[in-house]
Amino acid sequence: MLSSHDLNLMTSYLKSKGYTKEQIASMNDKQILRDYEEKTKEFLYQAKKQIDIIPQTPKEVQRKDLQHLQIPLELAQIIEQDNVKIYEMLDEYIENYSVREVAEVIFMKTKHTKIAKLEKMMRIKRSQLQELWLEALERNLSTLPAEEAQTLLKFYYDKKDNLIELKDIYTRSNDKKYLSQIYEIACMKLHIVRDYMPKELEETYRVYYDNSQEKIELIKQILNISNGFEKGYLLGLSMHDLGELLIQIQEELQKKKKEEEEVKMYFDEFKDALHSTKEEMFLEVCIDAASALSRERFQELCANLAKKFKTFRHRFTDIARHHKEISNLQIVF
Template identity: 25%
Template sequence: MREYIKAHGGDYSKTDSEDLVKDYEDLVKENLSYYFDLIKDDDILQTSNIFLEHKILQNDLASVKTVSDLYDVIHKHLKFYSPSDLASFIHEVNLPISSKQLLRIINIMHAMLQDELLDSIALELKDLPKEEEETLIHHYEGIREDVMALESACRKLSSAKTLEYVKDLTTIKLDIMQHYLPADMEDEYKPYYDNTKEKKDVINKILQISKIYSKAQLFDMNIKQLVDIKNTIVEQNRLTEKQRKSYKKYIEVFEDTANLSEEVFNENVRNALEALSNEQMSELLLYFNTRNHFILNKLNTAIQEAKRKNGRRNRFE
């Protein structure tokens, strides 16, 4: 770490480890910022070049003799024009092709060009740390409509010197994240973690046991949050199942009231009050209200007595 700070002109003589780490992180972030400036897609045509590019397009279109020639022109200029703009310019030349057919051809070739450029970028990034590789590829996939941007990044990454610099920086950045900012790893490398088996397995488990969250909502969370949610749902389901079984048990117990002594009946009521939720107790009373008023009255009397003794007033009113 000191050697890296020294190599980049920083003050490496500090003895406070926290200050040293902060300087190290700031320096790496500064260099990473330079890296993104280096490969970001800023090669926007200057005004003077726009006219030149349009002139080149006109000359190329004038030389079109075959369908193959037209394809070559489209492929060449899709790097500078949107499909709709290019279709408009080509249509002005009055080539023997309908506007609808022309736009369809251009859209197909545009998609092919996007894939070519993205494949080239992915190939250049393959030796980066996996976390960085997948995160950067996700970034470029997100701007696939901007062919000029992809072309610019592809050209810059094809430089061995630039690529080596990028590889060094991303390796250092990953090392810093792992050692000093581990809690931020998932936020920094979200596309990578979204593709891990661990995250996918937890999400699939949650979707199997609950309908509360959508898949998209779950992918927005980090693995720790997902594990906590999964454990909470599992516990809630366990308690719900336990209460369901208890409810069924006490239905059967109270249906057999005729065979129970007063003492045993009252004890079962007290146990039911402890085992069942308020909602389940209300359901239990409703169940006997529609089937056996004798049992219902006994239950109400026993519940009131239990409430009086335990101070649990108004719980089921």
């Protein structure tokens, strides 16, 4: 069943998408939820498609055919005379072919170059291009909301080994008009998710929230009060789950603290009763403690008292025998 808060969010969003008051009034909660989910999924899909700066060229033409790899003999000879020229003259080839493919063509056209050295130098050049374009992307996307910028950068870092796509993304990000369009869509997407889809916020921007100070602080709080979890496990949880876990641990600690205080209180009361001549005082403490404490805590208390006071076991056993209706009193030492 939808809460009134969730229902208000959903109906407000549907109104923003053109639904009239009459349409919404004629719908039951199940229909509102169905339409809301359809509209939000469609919005997120379209927004993501527009924001992800990915080339639309078909896969078969994204990478040049190996048979077209023609490196002029003069260029190969220049590189043979001065290998450092690789860093200046082979950008086009490195972008479109693998390191191994280009190195083999140069190797076949020269006499004294070593293919292992060529490959090593070309990998360095490839890394330089990746770093250059990714740094530029980070600068160009810095105007976007942090949630969107970090999500996009993670997406592009995952694609860095495809230099054709990476260069295309980098080139597009230098277009101020295009970036302005992306900015508008990103802001609208964040606004919609934050205001109308709060439960989807963290999942939509998981990269951002996984590295947020808020999440780091939650994990720190949990690790400070419990050694039952590995940090790696906690990093994999959502902030919602971390928050619930923290509350659960805090409640358990509070319960444990309260039980320990009660155990200490009853220990002192038993101590006084054992030194008293009034038998009813000992009986009263036995019944109160057995009723208030968990069976495990009560057994621990009785075992400790039996070790500390020689008369405890006999007096306690006698009372337990006369009050079999109280299950916590039925203890085997």
